[in-house]
Amino acid sequence: MGRRSPRLLSVSGLLLLFLHHQQIYAQEGILHVTGDGSPQPTHDYCILYNPLWTSLPSTLDNATSYGMENLTTRQLCSVSDVPPSGIKDKAVVVVLGNCTVIETARIAQNSGARILLIASKTGLIIPKGNRSTFKDMTIPVAFVRYSDITGMQQIVGSNILATLYTPPLPMFDYSLLVIFLIALFTVALGGYWSGVSEIEDLKSAANSRDRDSRGKEDNASLSPLSVVIFVVICCVMLVLLYFFYNWLVYIIIGVFCVASALSLFNCLAALVRKISFGQCRISCCNRILEVRLVFLAAFCIAMSVVWAVFRNEDRWIWILHDTLGIAFCLNFIKTLRLTNFKSCVLLLSLFLLYDVFFVFITPLITKSGESIMVEVAAGPLESDEKSDGNLVEVPAEPSAPREKLPVVIRVPRLDFSALTLCGMPFSLLGFGDIILPGLAVAYCRRFDIWTSSSYIYYVSCTVAYAVGMMITFIALVLMRNGQPALLYIVPCILLTSSVVAWSRKEMKKFWNGSNYQIMEPLDDGVNADNSGTAPEPSEVQ
Template sequence: MERAIRIVVLSLLLSASQINCQEAVLHITNEHVVKDYCIVFNHSWTPLSQTLQEALQYPLVNYTSTLLCGPEGVTADVKGKALVVMRGQCDFSQKATIAQNLGASALLIASNTTLITPSANDSEYQKVHIPLALMRYRDFLEAHKELGEDMQVKLYSPPHPKIDPSIAVMLLIAVFTVVLGGFWSGECERERLNHAERSDGGDGRADSGDVFLYSPLKVVIFVALMCGMLVLMYFFYHILVYFIIVIFCLASASALFSCFDAVLEKVGCGTIRFSVRTYTFSVRSIILTAICITISVIWGVYRNDDRWIWILQDLLGIAFCLNFMKTISLSNFKICVILLSLLLLYDVFFVFITPFFTKNGVSIMVQVALGPDASGESMQGNMVEVPAEPQPPSEKLPVVMRVPRFAAWAQNLCGVQFSILGYGDIIVPGLLVAYCSRFDVWINSRRKIYFVSCCIAYVLGLLVTFAVMLLSGMGQPALLYLVPFTLITSAVVAGSRREMRQFWTGTPYEVLDSSREPLLSEGRTDNLEGEKC
């Protein structure tokens, strides 16, 4: 059951995706009140000023009683003013052309439906020279109620830097998790070997809770199950998402317990035990269990509150990834190459190829990662959609690290935007990092040459991923960059140290003798003929 749960969760570890938005701020004032609202515009059609100070101020004229599909109905002088009309019946360009001919200096279109980036034919773009934007009709009604008829407006679009601080936070989270997970895996391996020595001839097998991938056929089946699970999630998202949420709550609470318990054990925190009939209980375990379950339940209850719940989700996600890397072991470099290569193809196929087969042109990977409402990817980040009315929160899979875009957070009136990174982009290369850490233990490498080299390669691969994402403006399958960086680096290190044979075949526990001597001492480069490793 535990292995099945891990397969289900790992099949949903997804790549990051970001959307470039064309959202702006409508600044409305009168003599006493100031209000800011979300508007949506097209910067390639009607660009706006970048700051409030640079933006021109216009008196606002209320013509929401008309659709402005013709000049009739506009009786007052609108020259030099901002005109607000209702959306419908005719194109945005037609409304803008009529408003411009009437002398208006800006046009706001109030909408009762989803706000979309206004667009027109290329020939129409040259005809309109006034700012044009869409706003929520309910926002206009609220402003009209609080400020009255005497309203002055400014339209401006604060620049959002491409390199948002959230990317640095995401990088730190990913690197911290991979490095700590690999180190933890190596230390557990060292403890197992030391325990086998003290046990005078124990076989040094892993704990019963650990899962080893050692057969290429099982790896292929494992990846095939991941593909099948992802396709099922695409077609039955609204049903299976709750199943995944429940699994995540249980798995993350268990992982958080393992992490906290390991920390307390490392710092030497004692525990009090008591017995009830034939059962023995630990006070520390009971307290930790209560804390971890509480954190998981709080996340489950408030999982759709974007203001702060991302902190808990990232905490649980870090614990989940750490525990996964510690308990799932790849037995040799051959299995690492097979698994990571197949997952690279899996990632690229479901991100780049599947948009050609889906109805809305959105990749299956992005659709599952961001939920059924993920429409920005199909338009390559050039369009944005903002609900006109408050929407019930849509359920999203909790298999990504989420960090709000801090540069846009203070003025993000249209909704909090997030940078995301899938757990798979941490766990999959992390499994190779963990193998390198264990191999350092097997060869008694004091400098941890394999572990350190693979961690550096992971950092470089992640930097390249973010760079390509920022330059292209689209989400990227991170494994496309992380897998080559980590695999090639590990192979080069093994080849340069003349340890590729041992690194490729790994070290089955069964062949280690009772003395637990390392396969190779640090600096020794001779081949061990006849020794199986």
Template sequence: MARILAAVLLCSVYMSQVKSQEAILHLSDGTSDKEYCVAYNSLWTNLSESLGGANEYVLVNLMSSVLCNSSGLSPGTLNGKAVVVMRGECEFIQKAIIAQELGAAAILIASEKPVVIPSANQSDYLKVKIPLVLMRYEDILDAQETFPGGMTVRLYAPAVPLFDVSILVMLAIAVFTVAAGGYWSGASEREKLSTTLATGGGGGGGRADSGDLAVYSPVKVIVFVAFMCVMLVLMYFFYKWLVYVIIAVFCLASAVALHTCLDILLEKIGFGNGSFSCQGNTFSVRSLLLAAVCITVAVLWGVYRNEDRWVWILQDLLGIAFCINFMKSITVSNYKICVILLGLLLLYDVFFVFITPFLTPNGESIMVQVALGSDSTGEKLPVVMRVPRFSVSTLNPCGVQFSILGYGDLIVPGLLVSYCHRFDVWTNSPRKIYYICCTIAYLMGMIVTFAVMILSRMGQPALLYLVPFTLLTSAIVAYWRGEMRSFWSGTRTGYQQVLDSSREPLLQGVLCPPPRVTEVAISLPSPSPSPSSIFLIVLILHTFPIDLQTFQHLSCVTIPAFPKNKS
């Protein structure tokens, strides 16, 4: 069951490469006006960037029709006018072609279901020459009530600034999370070795902690990625049921991770060590209070997850703890495993994003469609850090817009950063050189990703830059130090040097090894996952490309506010 839940989350996310596709519908009766948010497809429709440059059309109300055929309407009925019809019964392209044949200058489709990005096959885009947008059914009802005597419409899509300060905030969150997770992993390894030496080297000093899970077999990595592929396909077909399972598991797993991170932090600073006994059991006051706080945070996020104004703070807090705890708890045993894992994830991305459109009947990318979600639920997978875009007006009718970054862009390279820090501990490398160099490489990879995103004005698969930067940098450091063979095989070499007592501990309060001990046997047999491992492994170990544009709910590294659909 744990593996199923893990794979569901692991294979479920990727960022759409679609540009920002929200526009503004300006309605007026000559004396007053009102604006609404609509969805459009930039491949299909070119809209003015300003209200002054937008054409004005008289709106014809055909909401009693779905316009899947032209019966009852003669050619020229809609000459030079915009028409609003209901969604359903046929594809968007069919409605647009019929409206165009009737002489309409624009078509608005009112949707009672969650609004999506209108889409069609690539060849169909050339058939339609008029603007096509989707709007909420309740919005058109409100407009009719506001302008009972008729109205004119204008459509425009304000330009989104290429750069926003939220990108810098997101960069800081990403680097902090990866650095903290890698640091904690190395500190735990130091403490584990110190405990082993202090007890005379016995008792499984090389084993992972009870809550840890070691990735040590290339075969298991390959099987695991193959299992991810199967689960992604299941998500594609059964999204509307599985998404709620994922949301529930995320709430539980993130609460556990947040408690773990805060508990160890307070322990290190010596805060709240009180305890009490009840029926022969001893309870930590600090742990109980933290458990109440963490559960409250997770429940609040679960209840208000679709609230844009403030819930992003809770999602980011839970996400940071989620990723840090994962990087500490999941140990990659050597560089060879890192290369296989990161390489396979890149191939996984390429296949399900760029190859599957040639295999599906409607030309959809399986991974993109899973990321966009089902229009029948309106739910999104909770797999991103979100920061509001500061350059976008809060008066925008499309609501709050966000810069976002997927957890996979932190966790996947973060596993390599964690391994580098553990290797620093094993080899007593000066100034944690592997860890620092790999963290800097991650920073540079993120900067390059954002730069390419801004210059190209389109989404970028972040791992395409992060994987080469981190893998090559760590390999170059190992080669330069003459440790490539040990770095490649990692703990499987059998023996590693251990720090002497003069070395400063990674965390205050961690035991230093006894003096003059030179080496200790290290091995990582396959541990049986504990109950906590079930939740630690349940997260999104996958990738979002980064997208410059913005959307109402999720954008920039981007899942649009409006999913993509043909009808």
């Protein structure tokens, strides 16, 4: 099972690594409705709105109430769709027809409406679109669940007053600290595991006089040319996902199920093999199998299947999702090896440019005005709720949740007031923001082994990653918006590693990497005390 990991992880990496930007979600808000009963019944509902489009009051006392006009039985794509009684000074509720959110908002505002609520049958989504064509839009636009609108009259009555507001979020959420610890643990452990694997390879080389006999079997390497090809393929796949998301998302989910099960097995098997008892073996298909590893494989497959079945159960599945994600990242960092610092610089720099282009440049060329990265991360635009006829028919029951790409570490935000209405909000960090720096940390650990420099490069690179993550979270708190983590992590790692190599007068060795690996026979496998260091290598150049 483990011997196929390089090929499978290379394929899964091409499918998963390309999307490592933190997802950017709209601001949650509250729709407060009041009925005409005595005493007046009230109820609160969750809404999503785009804070770049409009701002809402932070308290209910500062908000203004408007009478609600339910127009979910007709489209609001032309002035003729406005009812004869008008919608002036109303909070209008519509479902999208054969027009965009911006076009509907323009008609509503020009007709005197004060609030536009879009009832979504597929769950709460983000108002999107290029506002450059309607820069004078002042009307608040928000998405609300269609099921909430249909059940509203039974709760508060027929004459409804609607009020929109958004409670302020705390300046810092402790879920970011949890994500920071997960990311740092995964990168540090993945780099250390890569070093352990390197020591085992060197031991095998000393015994067999062929240092590649084991490494080529269990690990895969990325040369500079492979890095360039890797990044190009990632770019192509991201664009394909942008246009064919509804089909490709299931391929990504399937690959993640297989790769995460394999990764969890490899991680746990490395621990199980350290246990000296319970090594019962059986013969099957001309192979000798350890019974405990067979049961372990069944357990890992079961965990992956459970995740696939319950992947949309946000309340608890995030624990299993993060466990599988950590295992995937660890196994990827350990298995995929960068051969030199040149490859590290090339990989991280190209993905930094990739981040900047797809996050900051593509909004200038897409019709919606949104970046390709954000749209793929958040899923397909649900503004496609359009009908070919003159009447938009929306079922009373909500449809299945939209599928999301399983390429992030997810931790619930510890803002319990938001859980009651808007479900469970999450703080997110993409796998690529862990794996890509982790490959550089792993290279530093292996270089420590090649040059008998203890843990100097490994520790300094890990600390640099921690600093880069902290800067990312500081920017996240200050800007109140999702941040491309590599924008801060890459400079920290590359500069720190370069300074350490330069100060130790090892920059040439560090830059060329494997060209300076050990060529001499090793005695008793890289220090009999397993200290994690190797004798000084001989230069071949």
